[in-house]
Amino acid sequence: MSKKQVLGLLAVLVLSGGVFWYEISDLDFESVGHALARFNSRFFLVAILVMLVSFVTDSLIFYILERDRRFPRNKKWAFLRVPAMQALFNAITPMASGGQPAQLVGLVQMGVEGGRATSILLMKFIIFQFVVLVSYVLTLFFGFDLMMQQFSGLVFLILIGFVVHTISIIFLLLVMFKYDWTKRIVRAVFNLLGRHLNPDKVLAWQNITITKIDNFYEEGMQLKRAGRKLLFSTILTVVDRLAFYSVPYFILLAVGVQANYFEVLILNVMITMIISIVPIPGGTGGAELSFKSLFAMFLTNQSSMVLAMFLWRFVTYFLGMILGLIALVAKPRKS
Numbered sequence: 001m002s003k004k005q006v007l008g009l010l011a012v013l014v015l016s017g018g019v020f021w022y023e024i025s026d027l028d029f030e031s032v033g034h035a036l037a038r039f040n041s042r043f044f045l046v047a048i049l050v051m052l053v054s055f056v057t058d059s060l061i062f063y064i065l066e067r068d069r070r071f072p073r074n075k076k077w078a079f080l081r082v083p084a085m086q087a088l089f090n091a092i093t094p095m096a097s098g099g100q101p102a103q104l105v106g107l108v109q110m111g112v113e114g115g116r117a118t119s120i121l122l123m124k125f126i127i128f129q130f131v132v133l134v135s136y137v138l139t140l141f142f143g144f145d146l147m148m149q150q151f152s153g154l155v156f157l158i159l160i161g162f163v164v165h166t167i168s169i170i171f172l173l174l175v176m177f178k179y180d181w182t183k184r185i186v187r188a189v190f191n192l193l194g195r196h197l198n199p200d201k202v203l204a205w206q207n208i209t210i211t212k213i214d215n216f217y218e219e220g221m222q223l224k225r226a227g228r229k230l231l232f233s234t235i236l237t238v239v240d241r242l243a244f245y246s247v248p249y250f251i252l253l254a255v256g257v258q259a260n261y262f263e264v265l266i267l268n269v270m271i272t273m274i275i276s277i278v279p280i281p282g283g284t285g286g287a288e289l290s291f292k293s294l295f296a297m298f299l300t301n302q303s304s305m306v307l308a309m310f311l312w313r314f315v316t317y318f319l320g321m322i323l324g325l326i327a328l329v330a331k332p333r334k335s
Contacts, residue, residue: 038256038304044311047250051315054243055323057236058083061127062103064232065120066112081327082106088324091317100125102324109331122216124233126172131237133169135245135269136162143266161273175213176220183213245269247315248291248308252298255308259298267295 059079085106089098107117174182190206249264291309299305
């Protein structure tokens with residue numbers, strides 16, 4: 001890890017510690033004791049297991065996309081290291097910007113050639129963005145009334161998150177289905193920028209962008225031709241997201257709260273949308289605020305709220321960081 005990444009890790013720990021200290025500062029020991037007395041460790045272990053299912057399915061997606069008769073085959077278990085590294089670097093970089101580079105490094109360390117590893121990541125990104133966008137659309141369609149009734153103050157942030165993801169998937173679809181048209185638009189935008197900024201820099205940016213569009217188009221066409229890979233990877237991505245979004249339901253059961261599974265699922269998708277636009281490592285602060293706002297309808301007791309928030313953050317955030325640190329130490333065998 002670089003010095004900047006270590007600082008990011010320390011910043012996450014300090015900010016998270018500060019948030020939880022602020023939350024527990026007004027609690028009395030008696031109420032904390034009552035909350036702990038209701039704690040159900042079995043459901044907490046189920047929450048951890050569900051999160052591990054998310055990691056395993058993510059690794060299986062890499063395994064499926066990487067399989068090719070022309071290249072040496074890696075063992076399935078070897079791919080477990082890649083999503084763990086992604087979880088760590090997602091957590092310690094603003095807006096999860098370090099996750100994909102960490103995945104690339106993980107694949108290359110396994111012996112996957114750099115260009116091919118980039119190709120695998122692009123294919124996985126297309127599938128992931130599509131599944132996530134569908135989940136957001138379904139959530140807003142079925143849960144918008146619930147959101148407006150209970151959490152009108154967060155509607156703006158939720159809609160921003162939705163717009164960001166929608167724009168990204170629209171751009172991906174344009175590249176795949178309107179390739180030449182997309183390149184003309186990009187060149188027109190950079191020509192406009194060149195009138196107001198340094199022309200040489202703008203030209204360099206344009207060349208980089210066009211190269212990325214070309215690469216993305218080639219991988220998109222390859223993915224369309226690989227029908228079985230596309231189908232199985234999409235199914236596994238749905239399982240991965242369902243597992244991740246289901247964690248808060250079992251956290252609520254762990255603190256003794258009965259809730260409607262689908263309502264919790266909808267609320268967690270909304271939290272994920274908000275976290276994705278908070279420009280702080282791990283969405284620290286925004287994640288906790290969103291959790292409090294969205295799950296206040298289930299957790300009326302402050303002690304139970306803080307306990308649930310801590311357990312949720314541990315399972316969905318710190319567990320991945322721990323696994324990621326282990327993955328960094330455990331060097332893989334190259335295929």
